[in-house]
Amino acid sequence: MGEPAVRIEGVSKRYQLGALAGGSLSQRLESAVRHPLRRMRGTAESKPETSEFWALRDVDLGIEEGKITGLIGPNGAGKSTLLKLLCRITAPTEGRIELRGRVGSLLEVGTGFHPELTGRENIFLNGAILGMRREEIIRRFSEIVEFSGIGQFLDTPVKRYSSGMYVRLAFAIAAHLESEILLIDEVLAVGDQEFQRKCLGKMEEVSTSGGRTVIFVAHNMSSIRRLCDSAVLLDHGRVLAHGDTDRVVADYLERVEPVQHGGIANIAADAQRSGIGGARLLRVELSDSSGGASERVRYGEPLSLSLGFEIERRLPGAAVQVGVSTAEGINILTSHSSDRGSLELDLEEGMIELRCELRATLLPGEFAIDVDLLDARGFSVDRVERTLNFKVLNVAFDGSGDHYPWPHVRGSVRPESDWSVVQGAGSRVQAAERG
Amino acid sequence: MEARASDVPAAMRTKVIEPPRGWGFPDLAEIASHRDLIFYLARRDVVVRYKQAAVGGFWVVLQPLLLAGVFSLFLGTWAGFDANPDTGVPQPLFVLAGLVVWLFFSTALERVSKSTVASEGLISKIYFPRAVIPLAAAIAPLVDFAITFVVVVLVAIAYGYPPGPEILATPLVVALAETTAFGAGLWLSALNVRYRDVTLIVPFVLLVGMFVTPIFYTLNLVPESLQPLYALNPMVGVVEGFRWCLLGTDFPGGLLLIPVVVSVVLTVTGALYYQRAERGFADVI
Numbered sequence: 226m227g228e229p230a231v232r233i234e235g236v237s238k239r240y241q242l243g244a245l246a247g248g249s250l251s252q253r254l255e256s257a258v259r260h261p262l263r264r265m266r267g268t269a270e271s272k273p274e275t276s277e278f279w280a281l282r283d284v285d286l287g288i289e290e291g292k293i294t295g296l297i298g299p300n301g302a303g304k305s306t307l308l309k310l311l312c313r314i315t316a317p318t319e320g321r322i323e324l325r326g327r328v329g330s331l332l333e334v335g336t337g338f339h340p341e342l343t344g345r346e347n348i349f350l351n352g353a354i355l356g357m358r359r360e361e362i363i364r365r366f367s368e369i370v371e372f373s374g375i376g377q378f379l380d381t382p383v384k385r386y387s388s389g390m391y392v393r394l395a396f397a398i399a400a401h402l403e404s405e406i407l408l409i410d411e412v413l414a415v416g417d418q419e420f421q422r423k424c425l426g427k428m429e430e431v432s433t434s435g436g437r438t439v440i441f442v443a444h445n446m447s448s449i450r451r452l453c454d455s456a457v458l459l460d461h462g463r464v465l466a467h468g469d470t471d472r473v474v475a476d477y478l479e480r481v482e483p484v485q486h487g488g489i490a491n492i493a494a495d496a497q498r499s500g501i502g503g504a505r506l507l508r509v510e511l512s513d514s515s516g517g518a519s520e521r522v523r524y525g526e527p528l529s530l531s532l533g534f535e536i537e538r539r540l541p542g543a544a545v546q547v548g549v550s551t552a553e554g555i556n557i558l559t560s561h562s563s564d565r566g567s568l569e570l571d572l573e574e575g576m577i578e579l580r581c582e583l584r585a586t587l588l589p590g591e592f593a594i595d596v597d598l599l600d601a602r603g604f605s606v607d608r609v610e611r612t613l614n615f616k617v618l619n620v621a622f623d624g625s626g627d628h629y630p631w632p633h634v635r636g637s638v639r640p641e642s643d644w645s646v647v648q649g650a651g652s653r654v655q656a657a658e659r660g
Numbered sequence: 661m662e663a664r665a666s667d668v669p670a671a672m673r674t675k676v677i678e679p680p681r682g683w684g685f686p687d688l689a690e691i692a693s694h695r696d697l698i699f700y701l702a703r704r705d706v707v708v709r710y711k712q713a714a715v716g717g718f719w720v721v722l723q724p725l726l727l728a729g730v731f732s733l734f735l736g737t738w739a740g741f742d743a744n745p746d747t748g749v750p751q752p753l754f755v756l757a758g759l760v761v762w763l764f765f766s767t768a769l770e771r772v773s774k775s776t777v778a779s780e781g782l783i784s785k786i787y788f789p790r791a792v793i794p795l796a797a798a799i800a801p802l803v804d805f806a807i808t809f810v811v812v813v814l815v816a817i818a819y820g821y822p823p824g825p826e827i828l829a830t831p832l833v834v835a836l837a838e839t840t841a842f843g844a845g846l847w848l849s850a851l852n853v854r855y856r857d858v859t860l861i862v863p864f865v866l867l868v869g870m871f872v873t874p875i876f877y878t879l880n881l882v883p884e885s886l887q888p889l890y891a892l893n894p895m896v897g898v899v900e901g902f903r904w905c906l907l908g909t910d911f912p913g914g915l916l917l918i919p920v921v922v923s924v925v926l927t928v929t930g931a932l933y934y935q936r937a938e939r940g941f942a943d944v945i
Contacts, residue, residue: 240943313677313787315942322677328787336785341708350704353697354786 228325229287230406230438231311236320238281238306238462280306282462283320290325293432293439295453295470297446297477300495302459304442308408311440326405326438329355335395340384344375344394347383351398365401372427373397388602400427407431410442428452446474446554446610471553478554478611488518490613500605504540504572506596508533509612514622520615524629524639525622528583528615532596533576534607540572542601547581550611552591557637558583586639589619589629680939686791686931694792701796705771706803720804721811724763728756735876746878747909753819754903758875760812761902764805765837765895766866771797772845773862776941777852783941790938791931794849798842805834816906826905833901836919840894843926850930850937853944873899894919 281303288294296304309315310322312330337354338347348369352362362369370379373394375386383391409428429452432439443449449456449470456473458466460480466473488511498505512529513519522528530547548559560583562568570579593611600606619629691698710717729752735741736751743754775797776783776790783790809830813823852858873895874881882890890896897919900912 309942310677314784316680316939317677318679320679324675324677328675330786337782339704339708341711342704346704346707350700353694353700354782354788356694356788357696359696359699 228290230290230325231286231288231440232323233284233286233288233307234321234323236281236284236310236317236322237279238303238310238315239318240278240280241276279462281310281317284459284462284464286457286464286467288438288440289455290438291432291436292454293428293441293452295449295456295473296440296442296459297449297456297474298459298465299480299497301461303462304459305410306462307459308410308440308442311406312408324406327356327403328406328408329399329402329404330408331396331399331410335391338383338391338395341382343382344370344379344386347394348398351395352402355399355402356404357402361403369394369397369401372400372423388604396424400424400431404437406438406440408440425452446478447550447556450474450554474554478552488512488520488613488615492609492612496609498607498609500598500607501600502606503538503600504534504536504598504606506532506598506607506609506612507535507576509594509596511594511613511615520613521618522587522615523620523622524589524617525586528585528587530581530583530594532579532581534572534579534598535576536572536574539574540570540598540600540606543570543572543606544568544599544603545570545579545581546597546599547583548595548597549583549585549587550593550595551637552593554611556595557592558585586641587617588634588637588639589617590634590637591616592637683932684935686935687789691789691791691795694788697788698792698796698799701792702799705797705800709800717807720807724756724759724808725811727763728752728759731755731759731876741877741881743878746880747903747907749821749903749907749909750819753816753821753907754878755876756812756815757903757906758873758899760805760808761833761837761899762870762873762875762895763808764801764834765841765898766869767804768798768801768838768841769845769848770862770866771801772842773848773852773858775845776849777856777859790941791846791934794842794846794934798838798845801841802834802838812906821907823906824908826908828905830902830905833898833905836901836916836923837895837898839923839927840898840919843923843928843930846927846930846934850934853937853941869893869895875899891915891918894922 284303284307296307298304306315308330310317311324312328335351337351339350342350348366349359349362352369353359357365370376373390373396375390375394378386378390383394386394407428425448428439428441431437441449441453453470455468456466456470457464458473458477466476490509492506492508494505508531510518510531510533511520511522512531513522514526514529516529528549532545532547545562546559548556550556560581562570562579562581592615594613594615595608595610596612597608598606621629732752732755736755741751743749743751747754749757772794775793779793782788782793813827816823848858848862872890872893879887879896879900897912897915897917900909901916901919903909904911
């Protein structure tokens with residue numbers, strides 16, 4: 226292993242909470258008048274009414290050059306703070322960070338976009354904000370336009386863009402920044418599926434062919450697994466694990482299991498959520514065929530789900546996506562509320578409950594339900610992964626009480642299938658054998 | 661960062677981040693390397709302003725003309741202020757010349773002092789030397805000024821006062837106004853992040869400033885005993901100097917030294933303060 230691209234030594238970050246941190250002049254004056262002595266003694270820093278919060282505490286990390294490293298951890302673990310320190314948005318309170326190379330960030334794409342300016346103007350403005358020189362932008366201009374796919378809208382003000390186009394353009398600019406170290410956060414929660422794939426592809430390309438170092442924060446465990454060479458687990462500002470992605474992800478999943486009683490999961494407000502906000506998933510309930518909540522179903526048994534949401538802002542044309550993931554965090558199937566035009570959802574503010582029955586023959590094993598509420602444009606409003614864990618038992622649902630017939634369970638889903646023997650196929654098989 | 665990122669071996673450009681300590685001057689080389697960003701930010705301010713307003717650039721010209729008209733009518737014709745006996749310049753032209761340079765100063769000061777807070781979104785998401793923001797904000801008003809300057813020259817010619825050779829000194833006087841606005845703006849911009857009261861105070865102070873600067877009246881109107889105090893206002897020298905450039909009124913002489921000293925002191929101390937405050941911006945803003 227060569228020199229790390231990023232070396233973090235004993236880094237801590239403290240935030241001041243409380244009134245004085247960002248108070249107005251009058252509050253500052255009031256405090257000076259009330260506590261004149263404290264001011265004079267120069268101990269104003271240790272105000273008792275101000276509480277401190279350590280977002281990061283004694284973090285030591287070496288990030289290998291040319292590799293993709295995933296940062297995972299629950300909300301408030303310090304992931305974003307760490308990225309902010311790395312791209313120098315904020316300074317550490319203690320410690321030292323060494324960066325070997327230029328740092329580019331995708332903490333939130335489209336920062337500095339101005340709605341009145343055209344796509345072309347915003348490419349230059351945003352490129353300069355991200356740290357590109359004018360010549361660099363000119364050199365990569367056509368690549369950026371091509372990658373974003375905005376083509377004919379290049380000279381249209383971006384306020385007329387769809388949100389998808391906006392995000393694509395923003396990502397395209399950031400992705401073409403020539404930096405040795407790329408920091409990415411949450412980008413993948415936006416944009417359509419195809420564009421997400423494109424982004425992931427770009428990230429892999431950047432790291433493998435470009436030899437660049439990527440530090441990646443995402444809540445989607447399957448993309449972390451797929452993309453990252455190693456992972457870092459943070460919690461309460463400390464590094465809990467660093468190393469092999471699968472091991473660290475498994476470690477993390479073990480810690481974040483939601484509060485679950487039987488087949489009912491109540492999703493806490495501070496659960497690991499992603500999406501643009503405006504609604505919250507509160508409750509997921511799984512029932513077996515008898516109608517009672519249960520976290521155990523037989524194989525072949527339909528899954529009856531009830532989803533409780535709190536809608537904070539009207540959502541016309543919404544849709545809900547329910548996914549089933551394996552214990553390893555791999556999504557194996559997804560059902561969409563508008564599949565086959567079955568449900569038009571115009572959600573008004575307030576509490577709503579949705580029911581859905583999934584008929585899939587899941588093989589014995591452990592699974593989890595992922596829920597994603599989407600707005601009319603297909604953006605995630607609220608997405609929670611692994612809301613509820615359940616087990617498919619090794620007992621068939623058809624009443625026979627049979628067990629799963631094979632000694633090893635391969636795969637997760639049994640498809641409906643038709644098998645037959647083809648008559649007189651001898652010559653074709655022989656032809657294939659000869660090659 | 662002069663060369664392309666890929667041209668230089670990574671080891672050559674190791675960047676060390678450590679907790680900031682004490683006072684320091686902004687890293688001018690780093691700011692200079694961000695000159696493209698300054699240009700695009702300033703360009704954005706200009707483009708957006710002229711794109712959004714229905715009357716666009718018209719407003720920039722209309723504002724001093726209307727103000728000059730109203731003030732010459734009320735304070736001149738009706739209240740009896742007349743600059744002509746002292747300066748030989750008709751009151752409306754006298755007022756317009758003063759207003760044009762004052763409006764430039766006050767727009768620049770106001771823009772610079774609001775700029776940091778207005779760029780909250782950028783500051784909390786992306787790193788670049790923060791001083792780029794007030795610098796860019798100070799540039800856009802120059803464009804407005806260039807337009808109004810042309811108009812005021814035309815008005816002067818129409819009044820039969822074509823500018824003399826003194827007009828060549830205009831950039832120096834404008835630079836004084838700009839540096840004074842920028843220096844004061846740096847202080848206010850950094851203070852504004854912590855105390856939003858600044859946004860409320862600045863327009864008020866500027867309104868008072870407009871009356872304690874010889875825009876609608878001549879210097880002689882100020883009682884002799886108060887003159888030294890009055891002259892401490894750096895804009896007194898700037899406004900008088902600008903009239904000298906444009907209309908050939910008396911050269912303000914020593915009065916010009918005050919804005920020179922004030923602007924340098926404000927800019928240097930402002931830069932120091934901004935640099936110290938900058939590290940907390942992302943946490944406080």
